[in-house]
Amino acid sequence: MRGKKGKQTGKLVRDWAMLAAIVIFVAILIVVFPEKKGPVTTTAWDFFLEMIMILPAVMVLMGLFSVFISRELVVKYLGKTSGTKGIFVAILFGALPTGPLYVAFPLASALIKKGASISNIVIFLSAWACIKIPQEMVELQFLGFGFMATRLILTIILVAAMGFFIERVVEWGDKKMNKSKKGEENNAGI
Amino acid sequence: MSLTAVFINVFALSCLFFAVFKNKEKTKKSLIVAAKSLLRILPVVLIIVILIGLLLGFIPPEKISQFIGEQSGLIGIVIIAMVGAVLHIPALVSFPLAASLLKSGASISAVAAFITTLTMIGTVTLPLEIKELGKKMAFLRNGISFVIAIVIALIMGAVL
Structure with missing residues (x-):
């Protein structure tokens, strides 16, 4: 726990240091090219305003979901559902903002051990990576409804297809491995 | 403020309202998590915003x-x-x-x-x-x- 905290503080310090370096760099650039001062500062300010109008709300949503939806709940629902219902549950739980991707991998591995299907896990992971509700909101803000909705629908369809494909490949590989293992055992028996 | 921004804020506020109603302790915890992540992402946001300014200002x-x-x-x-x-x-x-x-x-x-x-x-x-x-x-x-x-x-x- 302390290690994680130390790492986070380190990252925060690094990010602020990088920001300071970039500010200095830009200040020098603007001194060298004074005619660029207007376009650079107005663009940066416009984008900053657009971001800061939604950022606190997005963070509140992420905070709420991460506290209210426990890991146990995810495991409980994802571990046993399958089929079409499984796809929807996997996308839904993946889409809820409950933490960064590196939290999802151990969770996925635990779910596979509990008997969740490979396709659901792949769909769950991909949804976790790219169909997060707060992400969609920021996408809506900056790229518009048409872009966001089209990309979302295409992603869901293709990710579901990928889930089933990977499941086939993994199962096919396992079968082959089991067969060759059995063969070896038989040989040893003889 | 754009319509999208209004929508997102209203949505967050209604979730927050609902959460307070359900469990005050957990809501408080959520808000602390939110404040911490906001602080964590802020420098990254500022860096990106400045880079965008440079991108649009300098590269034709x-x-x-x-x-x-x-x-x-x-x-x-x-x-x-x-x-x-x-x-x-x-x-x-x-x-x-x-x-x-x-x-x-x-x-x-x-x-x-x-x-x-x-x-x-x-x-x-x-x-x-x-x-x-x-x-x-x-x-x-x-x-x-x-x-x-x-x-x-x-x-x-x-x-x-």
Whole structure:
């Protein structure tokens, strides 16, 4: 726990240091090219305003979901559902903002051990990576409804297809491995 | 304030209201988590915003559209998809960056490919993914995700 905290503080310090370096760099650039001062500062300010109008709300949503939806709940629902219902549950739980991707991998591995299907896990992971509700909101803000909705629908369809494909490949590989293992055992028996 | 921003804030406030109603302690905890993550992402947001200013202020749109514009075709899309796959920036700030690329002459396909590989493919998290799920699943997922990103990009370019 302390290690994680130390790492986070380190990252925060690094990010602020990088920001300071970039500010200095830009200040020098603007001194060298004074005619660029207007376009650079107005663009940066416009984008900053657009971001800061939604950022606190997005963070509140992420905070709420991460506290209210426990890991146990995810495991409980994802571990046993399958089929079409499984796809929807996997996308839904993946889409809820409950933490960064590196939290999802151990969770996925635990779910596979509990008997969740490979396709659901792949769909769950991909949804976790790219169909997060707060992400969609920021996408809506900056790229518009048409872009966001089209990309979302295409992603869901293709990710579901990928889930089933990977499941086939993994199962096919396992079968082959089991067969060759059995063969070896038989040989040893003889 | 744009309509979208109003909608997002209203949605967050209603969730917050509902949460207070359900469990005060947990809501308080959520808000602390939110404040901490806001503090954590703030420098990254400022960095991206400044980079966007530099991008739009210094690099002429013709240059950007030459590499990832309409006429750059499939090669431009594949290149920007690779950039997205390798880069490790928080998804939340990738959208303003994408919007600025779009503004300065990138095609819709290129921007869609960039965002999709950026979020779906994790080169930095790949070692962890391999450790937890095995080489086969990790490589399959990331590899197919790349193909998916290209397909999404091409369809979006055709539809929008």
